[in-house]
Amino acid sequence: MTDRDHDAFRAEVRTWMQEHLRGEFAPLAGCGGLGDSRYDPKLAKRWEQELARGGWVGVGWPKEHGGRALPLSQQVVFHEEYVRAGGPGRLGHIGETLLAPTLMAFGTPPQQQRFLPGILAGTEYWAQGYSEPNAGSDLANVQTRARLEGDSWVIDGQKTWTSWAHESDWIFVVARCEAGSQRHRGLVMLLVPLRQPGVTIRPIRQITGDSEFNEVFFAGARTEASLHLGAPGEGWKVAMALLGFERGVSTLGQQAGFEREMECLVEVARRNGAARDPLMRQRIAHAAVALDALRCNALRVLAQGDEAEGAPVTREAYIAKYVWSNWRRDFGRLAADVLGAAATLPDDDPLAQKLRQVWLFSRSDTIYAGTNEIQLNLIAERALGMPR
Amino acid sequence: MDLRLTEEQRQIADSVGELLANASDSASMRRAAFDHGGFDAALWAQLGELGVCGINLPEAQGGLGLGVTELVLVAEEFGRRLACVPWLESAVLAGTAIASLGDDAVAARWLPPLASGERIVTLDIGLLECAPLAVRRSAAGWQLDGVLPAIPAAMAASSLLVPVQVDGERLLVIVALDATGMARRERANLDATRPIAEVRLTAVRVDESACLARGATVDRALDRSRQLAAVVLASEQVGVAQQCLDLTVAHLAQRVQFGKPLATFQALKHRCAQMMVDLELARSAVLGAARELDGGPDEGRRLRLTTMARSLADDAARYCTQEAIQLHGGVGFTWEYDPHLYFKRAQAARSWLGTPAEWRERFAHALLDEAAQ
Numbered sequence A: 001m002t003d004r005d006h007d008a009f010r011a012e013v014r015t016w017m018q019e020h021l022r023g024e025f026a027p028l029a030g031c032g033g034l035g036d037s038r039y040d041p042k043l044a045k046r047w048e049q050e051l052a053r054g055g056w057v058g059v060g061w062p063k064e065h066g067g068r069a070l071p072l073s074q075q076v077v078f079h080e081e082y083v084r085a086g087g088p089g090r091l092g093h094i095g096e097t098l099l100a101p102t103l104m105a106f107g108t109p110p111q112q113q114r115f116l117p118g119i120l121a122g123t124e125y126w127a128q129g130y131s132e133p134n135a136g137s138d139l140a141n142v143q144t145r146a147r148l149e150g151d152s153w154v155i156d157g158q159k160t161w162t163s164w165a166h167e168s169d170w171i172f173v174v175a176r177c178e179a180g181s182q183r184h185r186g187l188v189m190l191l192v193p194l195r196q197p198g199v200t201i202r203p204i205r206q207i208t209g210d211s212e213f214n215e216v217f218f219a220g221a222r223t224e225a226s227l228h229l230g231a232p233g234e235g236w237k238v239a240m241a242l243l244g245f246e247r248g249v250s251t252l253g254q255q256a257g258f259e260r261e262m263e264c265l266v267e268v269a270r271r272n273g274a275a276r277d278p279l280m281r282q283r284i285a286h287a288a289v290a291l292d293a294l295r296c297n298a299l300r301v302l303a304q305g306d307e308a309e310g311a312p313v314t315r316e317a318y319i320a321k322y323v324w325s326n327w328r329r330d331f332g333r334l335a336a337d338v339l340g341a342a343a344t345l346p347d348d349d350p351l352a353q354k355l356r357q358v359w360l361f362s363r364s365d366t367i368y369a370g371t372n373e374i375q376l377n378l379i380a381e382r383a384l385g386m387p388r
Numbered sequence B: 001m002d003l004r005l006t007e008e009q010r011q012i013a014d015s016v017g018e019l020l021a022n023a024s025d026s027a028s029m030r031r032a033a034f035d036h037g038g039f040d041a042a043l044w045a046q047l048g049e050l051g052v053c054g055i056n057l058p059e060a061q062g063g064l065g066l067g068v069t070e071l072v073l074v075a076e077e078f079g080r081r082l083a084c085v086p087w088l089e090s091a092v093l094a095g096t097a098i099a100s101l102g103d104d105a106v107a108a109r110w111l112p113p114l115a116s117g118e119r120i121v122t123l124d125i126g127l128l129e130c131a132p133l134a135v136r137r138s139a140a141g142w143q144l145d146g147v148l149p150a151i152p153a154a155m156a157a158s159s160l161l162v163p164v165q166v167d168g169e170r171l172l173v174i175v176a177l178d179a180t181g182m183a184r185r186e187r188a189n190l191d192a193t194r195p196i197a198e199v200r201l202t203a204v205r206v207d208e209s210a211c212l213a214r215g216a217t218v219d220r221a222l223d224r225s226r227q228l229a230a231v232v233l234a235s236e237q238v239g240v241a242q243q244c245l246d247l248t249v250a251h252l253a254q255r256v257q258f259g260k261p262l263a264t265f266q267a268l269k270h271r272c273a274q275m276m277v278d279l280e281l282a283r284s285a286v287l288g289a290a291r292e293l294d295g296g297p298d299e300g301r302r303l304r305l306t307t308m309a310r311s312l313a314d315d316a317a318r319y320c321t322q323e324a325i326q327l328h329g330g331v332g333f334t335w336e337y338d339p340h341l342y343f344k345r346a347q348a349a350r351s352w353l354g355t356p357a358e359w360r361e362r363f364a365h366a367l368l369d370e371a372a373q
Helices: A003-022 A025-030 A040-052 A072-084 A094-104 A109-121 A235-244 A251-272 A280-302 A316-342 A350-365 A371-383 B007-023 B026-035 B039-052 B069-080 B087-101 B104-116 B218-252 B266-294 B297-331 B339-350 B356-368
Strands: A127-128 A146-148 A150-162 A170-176 A187-194 A200-203 A213-224 A228-233 B121-123 B134-137 B141-152 B159-166 B169-176 B182-186 B196-207 B209-212
Touching: A003 A072, A025 A040, A040 B104, A072 A251, A072 A280, A094 A109, A094 A127, A094 A228, A094 A235, A094 B026, A109 A350, A127 A150, A127 A228, A150 A170, A150 A187, A170 B026, A170 B104, A187 A213, A187 A235, A187 B169, A251 A280, A251 A316, A251 A350, A251 B356, A280 B266, A280 B297, A280 B356, A316 A350, A316 A371, A316 B182, A316 B266, A350 B159, A371 B266, B007 B039, B007 B069, B007 B196, B026 B339, B039 B196, B069 B087, B069 B266, B087 B104, B087 B159, B087 B218, B104 B209, B104 B266, B121 B141, B159 B218, B169 B196, B209 B218, B218 B266, B218 B339, B266 B297, B297 B339, B297 B356
Parallel strands: A127 A170, B121 B159
Antiparallel strands: A146 A150, A150 A213, A170 A187, A187 A228, A200 A213, B134 B141, B141 B196, B159 B169, B169 B209, B182 B196
């Protein structure tokens, strides 16, 4: 499929965005997401519903689940144009791209019928219950317990770094369902309602000063006995499969977001004279072409996409998370250097505000979704075949 | 942009890769580099038969008529084996320069023997600064005097392309390297796999028929050729980085210290992983640049793509060659082990065809300066 085949589709997305991201939704344009102080979650949920009415949620889902079954290359076009048009951070991301494919692969028909429509309509929001205080990079050390009691699972324990839990309705939780089990064995993946007396959500204040993620405490929290995803005891398999469903489709949307940040930096550097400094010129030029290289790498990953279901992970795919997150972290530092004193002396300039936000927020990019150090382990052991 | 390779593209890369893995393995490459002046004539003949000397040259002139993607795929194999052949100089730089002149008669005369590998042509790429050649009008053409201090592949080549300035006009002339008044002397070169010679011209006569182009065409064609060659050189650098990673991973797997293979130590694994990160990102950059260049983008895009390939590949080659020496430990500092050959090549390549920093500054001008908008 060539770029030209998608021209009509590209125009369709662009037009739809122009016609809908205005009026009451205008304040969302260009917003990063939760953690961006301008982002109003109530409005963002209405925006998700607007997208749903336009048929833009689940564009890659199979038709039998209410999706549009667009090929990978067209999904990429959607994500690119969405970001280029100023589309805000997606509140429904976790449900749509992580839980939904897992439900389709491991869920029972009643589970699918119950949960997929809410995700598709933008009316139910999901959080991810993986990390715990003692299970970060070492996820298999999960200590949260679940036991069957009559017609319910009863859950006790604590999750942490739970993005958007305070704006979500449900959480999928990896818990230990076999007492005394170790490591990857004896785990279960449960679907748990967040709004109940047994669940306490406490926001964590981040280095940006905002709170996007939370601690979630379970004290005798309950969910129906049928709401385990996959067999009890096989939670690890389900949990890992879920992480594998993000196949890099949204990467190019993210890329388009980085390109906007780059434009913003160029504008500020021109204005404040940083663009005349020879060393700064080298750094800015390097950052710009390295960003182009990220795009090339993402396209290389996607080139395997439509055809290679179940094919081994390629070398370019192994490096993808590491390279984009480190690019952004370096970019954040460059942005702060371009700002000079204004990096730590906030003002009302929206461009400077955006760069300050990137400078701080980018420090999380190399930590969440597999730290740099875990990524390098994976690359060494799986891609290079070095011994454990 | 679709980065999938066709079956034919894979086959070309594989066949050149297999040929070089045997014909330019470490022992053969060292023999060519240190005993035969950096030129493996037998390998060059084999490459000529395969059509590798005319990959991107027009089919009408005996080339394969393929694109930049095929060039970079093959270049990576050359870099990986440090193959001692003037492929970049003759097939890519001189070939592209001549083909870019847009003169059918010139192409028909000079390209077929170049595309077959029969004739090796090189050109002045300005590696070291020097005074311009003195040019005097003579009865049948011109007379050239002066010294070109660093011409790549000049010992193996039979002809030299050189731009000259006469009466305010640019000319591109081709001179036989064994013509009367031509003297060449091989220079000491730490990168023995890519030999450089000094060429001295004393009252060398060049007649009208040796003038291939005049005026603005000359620099346009040379710029075109240097820019394309810079991307091809970047791909060689990716090959350099790849071989350093492979050598290092293999060494760490067999070297035992503290009772276990070094490859089991996390500190060392992370260093190798970082090498792969830099290398694969550079490969993505080169492949992406090549694919887009095949579509004939405008000058602004070409500048940006070349800067990307050159910058990222240079980063990867520098990092991977340095790490290969360090992670080999003591033997990494010996002549016997290969890392130093790659380390030297990586450094030499930085100053060819515009340094990465020069490319970045040119691109920064386009990106940042109001005057360039």
